[in-house]
């Protein structure tokens with residue numbers, strides 16, 4: 073008999089119930105069970121950062137987190153960052169403005185990581201940003217532009233600007 077457990081996850085402000093095998097990772101729960109495919113699987117081994125989401129306000133690798141571990145805690149994914157269709161979070165807007173992505177596959181993880189990086193106070197210098205964003209690999213080599221985007225967004229967030237209208 074299959075081992076299935078029903079859990080409720082609090083994702084991007086909404087409660088979502090799902091019946092899953094308790095061995096299911098948060099990444100697979102998001103992608104395969106909830107249709108939230110913005111969070112990407114680049115390695116499934118904690119080495120690329122494409123699966124980065126926030127759990128309880130902190131960035132985590134969702135491929136190394138079991139969905140059951142996130143039960144009862146707020147989970148934020150890339151789909152929840154903008155408030156509406158014509159508004160982007162300042163980090164999203166800065167990534168577009170600075171051309172901080174090419175194929176886009178690492179981008180959701182980069183952006184979730186960048187939001188947390190700024191919030192943690194690790195965006196004070198170029199070297200800090202490089203160091204604290206080093207868990208997110210970009211095969212397209214967008215690092216220089218990612219750095220510029222994060223500096224730009226950190227400036228906006230310091231002024232209290234969270235979203236930008238398109």
Ligand code: FES
Nearest residue numbers: 116118120121135
């Ligand atoms: S998919 Fe999670 S770190 Fe690569």
Ligand code: FES
Nearest residue numbers: 174175210211212
């Ligand atoms: S934009 Fe292609 S891997 Fe980063």
